Amino acid sequence: MSIVRFREVAITARSNDKCPVCGRRTTRSKKFWQTISPFNRLPDGTPKTRDDINRELKAEADAWEPDHRHAACIESDGGAA
Numbered sequence: 001m002s003i004v005r006f007r008e009v010a011i012t013a014r015s016n017d018k019c020p021v022c023g024r025r026t027t028r029s030k031k032f033w034q035t036i037s038p039f040n041r042l043p044d045g046t047p048k049t050r051d052d053i054n055r056e057l058k059a060e061a062d063a064w065e066p067d068h069r070h071a072a073c074i075e076s077d078g079g080a081a
């Protein structure tokens with residue numbers, strides 16, 4: 001049995017904004033990652049490079065819209081999104 005370790009490319013996005021319910025600031029962070037491997041390919045079939053992955057991770061992070069409501073605020077807000 002062999003163990004193959006692929007290199008991971010990761011970025012952590014942080015978002016600092018106001019809770020829309022109580023107005024206090026909340027910080028959210030999320031890690032976006034992919035591995036560089038022969039199996040992680042672009043749509044045209046070529047394996048992704050570190051640059052390709054970084055570009056995709058950045059796009060994912062840019063599209064990320066965290067929920068800045070506190071858990072308690074979500075409850076007092078009736079749970080409505």
Ligand SMILES: [Zn+2]
Binds near residue numbers: 024070073
């Ligand atoms: Zn709140």
